[in-house]
Amino acid sequence: MLSLLPQLLVSGVATGMLYALIALSMTVAYRATTIVNFGHGDMVMIGAYASYVLTVTLGLPFAFAFVLAIALLFILGWVTQRGLMQPIIAGPHLSLAMMALAIGYALRGAARLEWGNGVLSLPRPYPQAAFMVGSVVFTADDLVISGFVLVLLAALFLVFHVTPIGKVIQAVFQTQRGAALVGINVRAFHAGMWGAGAALGAVGGVLLALIVPLSPDIGVWTLVRGFAAMTLGGFGSLPGAVLGGLLLGIMEKLLGFYVSTVFIDITAYLVTILVLLIRPKGLFGQHATLRL
Amino acid sequence: MKGAPSTAPSAAAQLNARRAPSRRAFWLIPALLLPLPLWLDPYQQYVANLVLMYVPVGIGFNVVVGNLGLLAFSNVAFFGIGAYTSGVLMLKLGLPWWATIVPAGMMGGLAGCLASVPALRGVRLFYLAIMTLAFGELMRWVYIRWEPVTGGSMGMAVPAPSLLGWSLDSESHKFYAFLALVIVVIIATDRLLRSRFGRAFLAIKSNEEAAAAMGIPTDRYIVLGFAWGGFVVGIGGAMYAALVGHLTPTSFDLTELILQFAIIMLGGLGSLTGSVLGTIIVTALPELFRDLPGFEELAFGVMIVLVILFLPRGLASLLARAHPIFRDRYYRE
Numbered sequence: 001m002l003s004l005l006p007q008l009l010v011s012g013v014a015t016g017m018l019y020a021l022i023a024l025s026m027t028v029a030y031r032a033t034t035i036v037n038f039g040h041g042d043m044v045m046i047g048a049y050a051s052y053v054l055t056v057t058l059g060l061p062f063a064f065a066f067v068l069a070i071a072l073l074f075i076l077g078w079v080t081q082r083g084l085m086q087p088i089i090a091g092p093h094l095s096l097a098m099m100a101l102a103i104g105y106a107l108r109g110a111a112r113l114e115w116g117n118g119v120l121s122l123p124r125p126y127p128q129a130a131f132m133v134g135s136v137v138f139t140a141d142d143l144v145i146s147g148f149v150l151v152l153l154a155a156l157f158l159v160f161h162v163t164p165i166g167k168v169i170q171a172v173f174q175t176q177r178g179a180a181l182v183g184i185n186v187r188a189f190h191a192g193m194w195g196a197g198a199a200l201g202a203v204g205g206v207l208l209a210l211i212v213p214l215s216p217d218i219g220v221w222t223l224v225r226g227f228a229a230m231t232l233g234g235f236g237s238l239p240g241a242v243l244g245g246l247l248l249g250i251m252e253k254l255l256g257f258y259v260s261t262v263f264i265d266i267t268a269y270l271v272t273i274l275v276l277l278i279r280p281k282g283l284f285g286q287h288a289t290l291r292l
Numbered sequence: 293m294k295g296a297p298s299t300a301p302s303a304a305a306q307l308n309a310r311r312a313p314s315r316r317a318f319w320l321i322p323a324l325l326l327p328l329p330l331w332l333d334p335y336q337q338y339v340a341n342l343v344l345m346y347v348p349v350g351i352g353f354n355v356v357v358g359n360l361g362l363l364a365f366s367n368v369a370f371f372g373i374g375a376y377t378s379g380v381l382m383l384k385l386g387l388p389w390w391a392t393i394v395p396a397g398m399m400g401g402l403a404g405c406l407a408s409v410p411a412l413r414g415v416r417l418f419y420l421a422i423m424t425l426a427f428g429e430l431m432r433w434v435y436i437r438w439e440p441v442t443g444g445s446m447g448m449a450v451p452a453p454s455l456l457g458w459s460l461d462s463e464s465h466k467f468y469a470f471l472a473l474v475i476v477v478i479i480a481t482d483r484l485l486r487s488r489f490g491r492a493f494l495a496i497k498s499n500e501e502a503a504a505a506m507g508i509p510t511d512r513y514i515v516l517g518f519a520w521g522g523f524v525v526g527i528g529g530a531m532y533a534a535l536v537g538h539l540t541p542t543s544f545d546l547t548e549l550i551l552q553f554a555i556i557m558l559g560g561l562g563s564l565t566g567s568v569l570g571t572i573i574v575t576a577l578p579e580l581f582r583d584l585p586g587f588e589e590l591a592f593g594v595m596i597v598l599v600i601l602f603l604p605r606g607l608a609s610l611l612a613r614a615h616p617i618f619r620d621r622y623y624r625e
Contacts, residue, residue, distance in 0.1 A: 092361075093417055093418075094363055097421060098553065099596075102597045102600070103597065105596070106589065106594050109589025109593055113586035113587055117585055224426070262437055265433060269426040269427075270430070276410060277409075
């Protein structure tokens with residue numbers, strides 16, 4: 001039993017990388033606007049479908065289609081924030097959450113109307129191979145996904161901690177009025193970051209489409225795992241999102257193997273509920289509850 | 293305001309305008325609905341029953357989200373728990389359907405109390421939303437895995453419903469039973485919302501800290517709001533079990549949740565009229581587009597977006613503008 005542990009950890013980390021990327025894309029939009037995008041899962045889904053259409057239907061080379069899908073999703077995120085979220089941004093939290101939910105709902109409907117309920121699969125642009133290191137199997141999928149996510153993480157770390165953009169992000173997160181007073185264009189920034197979140201989500205969507213069959217309902221699946229990872233790591237924390245995603249991936253595999261396979265589906269839900277009840281701020285987050 | 297005078301109105305006229313109109317006229321609606329089964333074919337009758345079934349579901353949801361102002365996504369859990377309670381009591385204990393209505397509501401209410409626990413621990417906003425969402429999905433997992441009781445993912449066939457020995461074997465029989473239940477639910481919820489409970493809900497919604505500072509025991513009212521919401525939705529679940537006769541876990545997934553959200557968002561948050569109006573739109577409309585999968589989601593998504601942008605108080609606010617009887621005012625200014 002225990003001899004399988006390294007293998008479980010490896011595949012857990014590989015899945016966790018994907019969760020980390022999705023949680024990270026949600027965190028980017030959340031940190032910039034302090035609004036949780038309940039339609040984010042469907043943005044991820046649309047990103048995956050966009051790459052499918054560009055590669056399979058239009059026959060573009062994979063790398064080009066990938067970049068184009070990311071650009072398209074950036075525009076989609078930018079437009080929805082500017083056109084739909086910004087007009088009600090001063091309104092109650094409820095309408096903002098509902099708006100994001102409704103946008104996702106409409107996107108899912110559009111995908112179902114166009115591609116139906118059947119599943120599609122995105123052909124891999126690389127050979128499906130597996131490598132043995134000792135007794136542990138690494139698949140090409142694991143390596144590609146992990147490699148991609150690591151590169152993105154490094155890039156994001158640089159953006160957030162080295163470039164001036166990182167300072168702007170921090171300023172707007174702390175106080176929007178103060179940021180506006182020192183000359184930051186908060187509106188443009190919000191829309192841009194919402195777009196960036198959607199674009200990062202699209203990367204997650206394309207990587208996801210490589211390993212799971214594509215259907216309009218993967219958005220919900222994605223959203224729940226992204227939330228669980230964010231909650232575990234602490235809402236709004238970038239390292240927290242990454243660590244939360246990795247831990248979630250590992251936990252799914254360990255619970256599924258050592259306890260029962262029926263737990264794989266609900267690990268994310270259990271994690272969300274337990275973390276919010278026991279330690280609502282997660283591993284790295286700020287205060288999350290209201291005390292009266 | 294039709295014919296608002298350009299000059300300053302007299303004090304008496306002002307008082308008159310403030311007084312809520314008599315709402316006895318609402319009894320016309322069920323009276324007009326009574327002969328409806330004479331004209332409808334069985335399928336249309338089924339859709340009418342579906343609308344009636346969703347009315348308590350929308351009302352219960354709206355009490356928590358619209359009146360109490362808490363972003364709780366656990367409504368489908370209450371709905372499913374009510375439906376499965378009713379189904380299990382009928383199938384395993386052989387109870388008649390009418391005897392399962394109150395237990396289904398009670399179980400829904402109990403689930404409501406359970407779902408209010410995070411809110412009492414201070415979890416708010418989207419944290420609460422995510423947590424209650426997880427609760428709903430966890431319940432769906434329970435329906436799938438607790439096979440001996442729920443029949444697993446294959447579902448469970450529910451015996452034909454009956455009311456006090458009178459068998460509800462046709463859709464029109466169900467219609468009258470549902471209509472009576474819906475009237476009771478609407479009157480009870482209306483009474484609750486117009487009492488000090490309803491005013492406390494509104495106080496909590498507008499400013500929880502201020503409400504607590506004024507001496508309103510906010511915790512108690514939050515539990516009560518969730519319990520009432522769960523109770524009413526549980527009754528809707530019992531009606532669902534009677535209506536469709538077969539319960540499967542897929543009926544209680546996130547798609548269902550968003551559909552129920554569409555009801556209260558389109559109808560109008562915090563408005564009883566809105567819950568009913570939203571139910572009619574959201575339940576009856578998809579039946580026209582059954583052949584286009586996805587169209588309903590797209591249409592409702594776009595409609596919710598438009599309502600949030602241009603009619604923040606929902607479609608019920610149009611009715612309220614047309615006639616003061618539709619206004620939901622739970623206090624005097």
